[in-house]
Amino acid sequence: MNYLLVGLVTLVVLVGLIVGSIKLMSSLPNSLKNISLFLERLPGIGEKTANRLAFFLLNLPDEDLKEFAENVATLKLKTKLCKKCFNFTEDETCEICNDQKRDQSVTCVVETVLDLLSFEQGRIYNGVYHVLHGKIDPLNRMGPEDIKIRELISKIKDQKSKIKEIILATNPDMEGEATAMYIKSKLTGLRVNELKITRLAYGLPMGANLEYADYMTLKKAIEGRNKF
């Protein structure tokens, strides 16, 4: 009897919430509603934030909105992947690959363009990149053939003389590790002479607090300790 009551109450609350959210949307005019619904599809943006952003757009100058609209409409037409490293570009190859000052013999393999941007932000790396556009992730049905591993291998085969080092800079999580392991096994299988394969160092992040560090990080930090 009690279960039935709890079930009924839950049902009523759920129906209320659904009806409520339909009602919420219906109070907005279509011009705002459509924009809000689109923004809600973006990652990390919920219904309230989408509404707030749509209202904010209303306060911007008309020419700015028109320019933004133009940019959005032509985005997919203009943006291509660099033929060499698969970074985003408007030309055939990206600015980084075109830069003659960069060391073309070192290639840093990253999962996404956002990772590439993190390296670029610090000006800490002067080689070139290879963007995988994903990681091996069986749970989400991403296999080795779904990301740009084949292209990396054929690049190394083709330009045997140029690439001397591959830095595997996939994320230090389960899928990133698996991706790095897979690429390493493929590359060693090629038996290319003098190809160095490296991985980013593990350890404590700068400014970290030992008290709050997880034990896996501490383990890696001890294992990888250096002469001081």
Place this chain on the structure above:
Amino acid sequence: MNYLLVGLVTLVVLVGLIVGSIKLMSSLPNSLKNISLFLERLPGIGEKTANRLAFFLLNLPDEDLKEFAENVATLKLKTKLCKKCFNFTEDETCEICNDQKRDQSVTCVVETVLDLLSFEQGRIYNGVYHVLHGKIDPLNRMGPEDIKIRELISKIKDQKSKIKEIILATNPDMEGEATAMYIKSKLTGLRVNELKITRLAYGLPMGANLEYADYMTLKKAIEGRNKF
């Protein structure tokens, strides 16, 4: 000497950060950079989030992007303020004001359309609204004449027979309170017969924990206690 050193280091770090962020942007093609820079202007969206959103747009279907661009370009043209309550609308008056089932004798005064949507979400209110589009906030140079107070007063003067109750639903913060006080003094100055002016109840929010409640809320909850 030490101060000079600290100053120098700070300068170097600052220059590094500025150069770094210029560098970060320059690694992106213009098509993405422009969209990212626009999104950065929206509230609560920083540089990294803007990049992530711009990259996400790249993965959406072309027709969806075109439709969104069209909506953004025509947003300001299509969206107007309701002549009665200043809610957003595409027509002369909004859906809420047009709804004959709503009680036109009760008007709820809110600061923003987002506040109006919060009431609508719960279907807890069946009257109409008056959106002020702001609050009295001298620090940000917003006076009584910058928000829709004059319009509220002339509405009450005009339709003396219709409006019987004004619910002041401005936020329970300093500026919201000041706005409510100001409107109350203006309305009582009108000496309209039988006009009830009310304010939202203060107290503990539902699901709150007494342990974490601030003392002002507790004070209001005790002052406003009801027979149980």
